[in-house]
Amino acid sequence: MKKLEFPPGRTLICGILNVTPDSFSDGGKWASVEAAAARALELEAQGAELIDIGGESSRPGSAPVPLEDEKLRVLPVLEALAGRLRIPVSVDTCKPELARLAVKAGADIINDITGFISPAMIEAAAASGAGAIIMHMQGEPRSMQAAPVYGDVVSEVRTFLAERAAALAKAGVKRIILDPGIGFGKTLEHNLALLARLAELRALGYPVMLGVSRKKFIGTLAGGEPDERLSGTIAACVAGAANGADIIRVHDVRECRRAMLVADAIRAARK
Numbered sequence: 001m002k003k004l005e006f007p008p009g010r011t012l013i014c015g016i017l018n019v020t021p022d023s024f025s026d027g028g029k030w031a032s033v034e035a036a037a038a039r040a041l042e043l044e045a046q047g048a049e050l051i052d053i054g055g056e057s058s059r060p061g062s063a064p065v066p067l068e069d070e071k072l073r074v075l076p077v078l079e080a081l082a083g084r085l086r087i088p089v090s091v092d093t094c095k096p097e098l099a100r101l102a103v104k105a106g107a108d109i110i111n112d113i114t115g116f117i118s119p120a121m122i123e124a125a126a127a128s129g130a131g132a133i134i135m136h137m138q139g140e141p142r143s144m145q146a147a148p149v150y151g152d153v154v155s156e157v158r159t160f161l162a163e164r165a166a167a168l169a170k171a172g173v174k175r176i177i178l179d180p181g182i183g184f185g186k187t188l189e190h191n192l193a194l195l196a197r198l199a200e201l202r203a204l205g206y207p208v209m210l211g212v213s214r215k216k217f218i219g220t221l222a223g224g225e226p227d228e229r230l231s232g233t234i235a236a237c238v239a240g241a242a243n244g245a246d247i248i249r250v251h252d253v254r255e256c257r258r259a260m261l262v263a264d265a266i267r268a269a270r271k
Contacts, residue, residue, distance in 0.1 A: 001129060002088040002108045003175065004050055006207060009268045011241040011260045014050040014090075014209060014249040015043030019073045020057045020065075031073075037080040044087055047257035050109070051085070052249060053077060054092030058113050058184070060145040060216075067095055074098065078105035090133060096120035103128040109175070113137055113184065115164045122171050131175030133209060134164045138185025145185065153190040154197045157181070162204050177247065179209045183216060191217045195240055202244035210245040212236040213252070230255060238263045 006012065018029075019036045030036040040051050055073035056065040074091060075098075081089065082105070090109035091102035099110045099121060110125050111133035125132045136157045138148050150156050161178045168176055178201055180194045194201075195212075202208050212218065218232035219225070230252050237248040237256055241263060250256045 002086075004088050004109070004131065004177075006246060010264055011237075011245065012049040012247040013047055013253055013257050013260065014052050014247050015040075015046070015048035015253045016213065016249060016251050017043065017051055017053045017077075018057070019053060019055050019077055033076045033080050036077040037084070040077070040081055040085065040089075043253050044085055046254040048087060048253045050088050050090060050247065052090045052092050052111055053107070054111075055098075056093065058092075058141045060141060060183075062141045064142075067097060070095060070098055071101065075101060075105050078102060078107055082106045088131075090131075094118070094121065096124045099124040099130075100128060103130045109133060109177075111135070111179075113141075113181070115160060116168055117164070122168055122173070125168060125173045126171040130173075131177065132168050132173050133177045133179055134161055134168070135179040135184065135211075136160050136181040141184075148185040148187055148190065150190060153186065153193050154200055157194060158201055158204065161201060161206075165204065165206055177207045177209050178204065179211060179249075182210065182212050188217050188220055191215075195236060196243065198240060198244035202246075207246040208244055209247040209249055210237065210240040211249040212240065213248075213250040213256075234259045242267060 017040055030039045043051055055070040088108035090111045091107040092111045093099055094112050094114040109131040112121055113135045115134050115136055116122050157180050165176050182191050213233050214226040214229045218229045222232045
């Protein structure tokens with residue numbers, strides 16, 4: 001099982017590979033096994049240190065996907081990539097059965113947008129030896145953006161992530177990453193507060209992954225459809241890394257890799 005390494009002073013790049021017909025930005029582009037496998041290899045060549053494969057869209061308003069459909073989307077891609085990637089792969093799922101099968105098929109990390117609130121998901125990670133990415137989400141994708149409310153969004157997200165990390169660690173999971181869930185049950189103001197105060201999440205002692213790529217809040221601030229939000233994505237990634245993010249999860253790996261090489265060098269020069 002491949003482990004994600006964290007070289008000092010470098011922000012890692014996680015490449016997004018959606019094998020779905022309906023993801024908000026690139027749904028349907030990598031729907032065939034051949035296209036998805038080729039895209040994974042391309043993302044690695046562009047500089048990704050991790051590839052996150054998802055077979056169920058979690059865009060606002062999306063409905064759950066049946067387990068069998070998600071298995072048919074994800075498992076053949078993992079099997080096609082077996083032995084062909086040098087970097088780790090995470091599987092983006094909240095279904096324990098798929099999580100277990102995905103690790104057997106070659107996934108190294110389980111990325112659960114529901115934050116491992118299910119004991120069965122914790123068991124899947126612990127029994128398989130996989131790493132875990134814990135994401136915070138208020139509500140569920142179908143309704144999460146209806147009217148999200150927090151007292152102090154950063155404090156509440158921090159408490160949730162700390163509790164879930166403790167539960168995973170108690171079960172024996174050793175490689176844990178935190179994700180504040182930008183855009184998952186959050187308003188523009190909530191997203192900006194989390195980005196500005198990422199250091200409070202990083203203080204929990206676990207690496208932090210930031211997923212801002214092409215998201216709606218960037219369009220709200222700067223305009224543009226999802227495929228026109230690269231500049232805003234890079235700005236949010238640079239700010240996020242400066243505030244404590246260890247990994248940025250993005251669609252545009254080559255461009256974001258180049259931007260982070262510059263941003264990381266500038267941050268290193270301050271020390």
